Amino acid sequence: MNVKLEDRRVYQEAVEEGMQSLVLRLLNRLFGEIAEELLAKIQGLSLEQVRNVSLALLELRLRSRTWKGGYKVN
Template identity: 55%
Template sequence: MRLEPLYQINREQAKQEGREEEGQNLILRLLNRRFGEIDARLIQQVQGLSIEQLENLGEALLDFTTVADLETWFNQQSG
């Protein structure tokens, strides 16, 4: 029995999850730096984003001036 492919899949999945977690942490740090402590609901929304969405949010937050801009961004993503 050969276990290498299964190990490879798990390793790739772990790498992906690690990238997502790092991206989430970076975005949350940037948001906290810009706006101070943000609402737990918004933190959960950030933690639910994919890598691509985190990258898009990272670019968009450069233009945010208020937390309402972040909320608007989330509303646009779901709509």
């Protein structure tokens, strides 16, 4: 399979947009409406930074459920 550089770039951009969308949805679910300033900062993050934020938000979500007695997390 021969993958063109343009295809990789398009794929990478799609992954970044999807990750940003996930982070924005998690933030919105956890904290409500997202301020424009924060939205702009998230859109400026690298893919690695977005991944780190999404993992931190997921962990926060899991811990908040644990604190509320919803789930047990080791």
